[in-house]
Amino acid sequence: MFRFKLLGTLLKINIQQELAYRADAVINLLLSLMWLGWELLGLRIIFSNTATLGGWGPGELLALLGVWRFVNTFMAALIWPNTERFNTSVRDGSLDYLLLQPVNSQFLVSFSRIVLWRAWDIVLAVVLIVVGINIGGTAITSANLASFLLLTVTGGLILYSLWIVLIACTFWFIKFDNNVTILQALLDAGRYPSTVYPVWLRLIVTFVVPIAVATTVPLQALRGELLWWQVLLFVAVSAASLLIAQRVWQAGVRRYSGASS
Amino acid sequence: MLQIYRRLWQVNWAEQWQYRANLLMYLLFWLVSPIVYLAVWTTVARTQGSVNGLSANDFTTYYLMLLVVDNLTAQITIHLLAYKIQDGTLSGELLRPVHPILTNTLMNNLAFKALMLLVLIPVWLVLCLLFRPDFSSVTFTSVLLAVPAIALGFGINFLLGAVITCVAFWTTRVFALNEFYYALLVLFGGQFVPLDLLPAGIQQVAQYLPFQLWLYFPIQLLLGKLPADVVIRNFALSIGWFIIVLLLFQWVWRNGVKRFSAVGA
Numbered sequence: 012m013f014r015f016k017l018l019g020t021l022l023k024i025n026i027q028q029e030l031a032y033r034a035d036a037v038i039n040l041l042l043s044l045m046w047l048g049w050e051l052l053g054l055r056i057i058f059s060n061t062a063t064l065g066g067w068g069p070g071e072l073l074a075l076l077g078v079w080r081f082v083n084t085f086m087a088a089l090i091w092p093n094t095e096r097f098n099t100s101v102r103d104g105s106l107d108y109l110l111l112q113p114v115n116s117q118f119l120v121s122f123s124r125i126v127l128w129r130a131w132d133i134v135l136a137v138v139l140i141v142v143g144i145n146i147g148g149t150a151i152t153s154a155n156l157a158s159f160l161l162l163t164v165t166g167g168l169i170l171y172s173l174w175i176v177l178i179a180c181t182f183w184f185i186k187f188d189n190n191v192t193i194l195q196a197l198l199d200a201g202r203y204p205s206t207v208y209p210v211w212l213r214l215i216v217t218f219v220v221p222i223a224v225a226t227t228v229p230l231q232a233l234r235g236e237l238l239w240w241q242v243l244l245f246v247a248v249s250a251a252s253l254l255i256a257q258r259v260w261q262a263g264v265r266r267y268s269g270a271s272s
Numbered sequence: 273m274l275q276i277y278r279r280l281w282q283v284n285w286a287e288q289w290q291y292r293a294n295l296l297m298y299l300l301f302w303l304v305s306p307i308v309y310l311a312v313w314t315t316v317a318r319t320q321g322s323v324n325g326l327s328a329n330d331f332t333t334y335y336l337m338l339l340v341v342d343n344l345t346a347q348i349t350i351h352l353l354a355y356k357i358q359d360g361t362l363s364g365e366l367l368r369p370v371h372p373i374l375t376n377t378l379m380n381n382l383a384f385k386a387l388m389l390l391v392l393i394p395v396w397l398v399l400c401l402l403f404r405p406d407f408s409s410v411t412f413t414s415v416l417l418a419v420p421a422i423a424l425g426f427g428i429n430f431l432l433g434a435v436i437t438c439v440a441f442w443t444t445r446v447f448a449l450n451e452f453y454y455a456l457l458v459l460f461g462g463q464f465v466p467l468d469l470l471p472a473g474i475q476q477v478a479q480y481l482p483f484q485l486w487l488y489f490p491i492q493l494l495l496g497k498l499p500a501d502v503v504i505r506n507f508a509l510s511i512g513w514f515i516i517v518l519l520l521f522q523w524v525w526r527n528g529v530k531r532f533s534a535v536g537a
Contacts, residue, residue, distance in 0.1 A: 038448045045455055049464070056469055060323045061316045189297045196300035200308050207315040209402065212307065 017114065018122060025125045036128040043132055050076055050202070065207040067230075072203070074143030075230045078163060079201045081136040082225050085167055086198065088129035089121070090174055094191050096124050097178050110264060117175065117260045144233070151233060158242045159233040165249035166225025170194075172249075172256035173221065179256075182263035193220055201226035280376055284383040295391045302339065302388075303395070309464065310335035310403070324469055332405040334466050336396070337491045342463070343392055345426040345486035347381050349373070349433040350450050357440040357532065366529065373434050373525070381430065409496040417503065418494045424510040425486025431517040432482070438521075441528030456481075462488030482513040 029036060054076065058069045067075070097120055100106040109123075110116050144151060177190045197220040205213045205223035216223040228245065231237055310331060317328040353373070356362040365372035436453055440446040458464050459474070461483035467475055478484055489506045492498050498506075 035445065035448070038445060042448060042451055042455070045452070049455065049459055052459075052471075053464060056465055056471070057312065057316065060469070061320055063319075064312065065315050189294055192294075192297040193300060196297070196304050199305045203308060203312050208308070208311045211402065212311065 014118065017118075021122055022125060022127070025127055029127055040128060040131060043135075047080075047135065065204055067204050067206075068147060070143045070145070070147030071230060071234065072143070073146060074140045074233065075204060075226060076202060077136045077139030077141075077143055078229055079226050080132060080139065081163065082167065082170065082201060082222075083198065084129050084132040084136060085170075086194075087132075088126045089124075090171070091191070091195070092124040092126050093121060094174070094178060098181070098190070101181055106267070110267070116264055117257065120178070121171075121175075152235070155233055155235050158237065159229045162229040162232050162237075162242065162245055163225070165245050166221075166229060168249040169221050169252050170225050172252035175256035176259050179260045179263035182267045197222055204230065276370055276375060277379060280379040281383065284376070284380040285386070287380070288383045288387050292387065295387060299388065299391050299395060302343065302392075303399075306335045306338050306342075306463075307399075313465070326466065326468065329406050331466075332403050333407060333409070333495055334491060336399060336403065336405050337494055338463065338487065339392065339396060339399075341422065341487060341490045341494070343385065343388055344422050345429050345490070346385070347426070347430045347433040348384055349377055349381060349430065350437045350446060352377055352380050353434075353437045354440045354446050357437070357528075358444065362532065366532075377434070378430065407495075410494055411496055414494055414496040418490050421490045421493055421507065421510065422486070424507075424514055425490055428482050428510065428513050428517050429486045431514075431521045435517070435521050435524050438524045438528045441531050457483050457487075460484060461486070462491070466492075480509065482509075482517070485510050485513060 054069065054072055057064060057072075062068070064072060097106070100109060109119055112119060174191065174194065177194065181190055197216060200208070200212070200216045201222040205216050205227040208216070213223070224245070228237075232242060313323065313326075313331040313335075314328040317323050317326065317331055321327075323331075353362070356365070362372065365376060370376075432453070433450075436450055437446060439449055459470075460478040460481050462478075467478050467484060467488050470478060478488075485506065489498075489510075493503060493506075
């Protein structure tokens with residue numbers, strides 16, 4: 012309960028912060044729409060030259076684009092801004108104050124900055140997913156739909172866990188400013204089904220930086236390509252990764268000795 | 273003057289050399305999207321035999337060449353200069369008797385590029401082993417012709433980047449403007465797909481815009497894919513755009529610095 016109240020307060024602070032930069036929000040909104048236009052044009056070009064991409068139709072790729080944009084929004088609204096804040100707080104020592112708060116430090120580090128106007132992108136992502144599923148036309152069972160939603164969430168949790176581990180690494184290697192660059196760079200690879208990639212790239216986006224687990228995998232569930240035990244496996248993996256991330260974070264905080272002292 | 277450039281090169285090389293560990297990370301940014309598109313289009317080309325006359329090998333060579341050309345013609349001016357304009361540290365450089373952008377910033381760009389190339393080459397060779405491109409269409413003449421094309425292309429891109437950065441004299445939102453510029457480059461430069469695949473209307477426009485002059489044009493020139501008349505037209509366009517952009521840059525710089533001295537004191 013306390014956590015929700017805290018989250019509410021953080022949201023309020025972020026709304027106030029953002030109201031100071033209204034024009035920036037509008038400009039960023041337009042840029043995000045422009046990129047969407049480019050992505051849709053890209054799909055149009057692909058499907059004006061072929062009927063399927065590695066067995067995936069236009070509807071499915073549209074839905075995949077929606078899921079990707081959902082993940083991307085999650086990153087842009089929460090992960091990147093909080094990384095920036097965390098890295099600054101390590102450098103200037105203000106992390107000490109955050110650690111002294113009587114709240115779970117991982118929670119505070121994860122949610123202290125929320126870029127709210129990005130919520131609009133979630134609406135766009137949902138529209139893309141719904142339209143994509145409708146164009147796809149194939150009958151989708153409610154079981155497939157449920158596992159799709161479930162796997163989108165678990166994929167997000169796995170990426171979140173990876174992020175916590177990456178920024179916790181800063182406690183060991185002090186000069187580690189580009190701790191999340193690898194995540195940012197590989198994010199683009201989630202836009203298309205990982206099944207069309209060469210094997211080595213598929214292995215990277217599945218096991219090293221599991222972008223595909225949050226994008227391609229949910230879509231595979233929607234297409235009914237995953238067996239029930241595979242879905243359960245992903246749920247188990249996400250729970251395990253959350254747990255590992257928490258452990259790594261705690262070990263990192265114990266190691267931390269402050270920048271200012 | 274040459275001495276000045278040599279000195280600045282040494283300073284900037286040493287400065288960039290400090291960040292060599294970060295380079296591998298930046299390289300990832302450069303690599304991922306061309307490789308993704310390479311994979312997507314070769315998949316399509318293999319199932320169809322060819323796309324619009326382009327074979328799987330055409331796409332492989334195009335995107336692998338893109339990695340090299342993009343590195344040679346890219347610029348990072350906004351990251352080097354925008355904060356100096358915003359926090360006023362540019363004034364130190366303005367006191368020097370040489371143009372800060374055309375000397376220091378230019379050399380810093382080149383040092384970054386040279387260092388990046390050192391990292392890119394081994395990675396690129398590994399990619400060639402993985403994708404096995406057939407570069408037989410590349411000839412000695414095509415490489416020779418591509419050298420001035422790449423130099424002119426970099427010149428235009430560098431000056432446009434400087435113009436965008438100089439907008440920081442007027443507003444703080446230059447990074448949004450830069451993203452807009454980058455979005456145009458992705459589409460009209462041929463980064464996303466070879467221009468031949470764009471819808472006819474966009475293709476027509478892209479032909480005359482400057483963006484393709486430092487990506488699509490040098491790539492296809494290197495690969496020996498362009499007929500003579502298109503090569504001549506693109507060289508003429510390059511020279512024309514270079515002059516236009518140079519004049520634009522000088523105008524923006526002159527007015528920007530005037531404004532800067534008014535506010536920055």
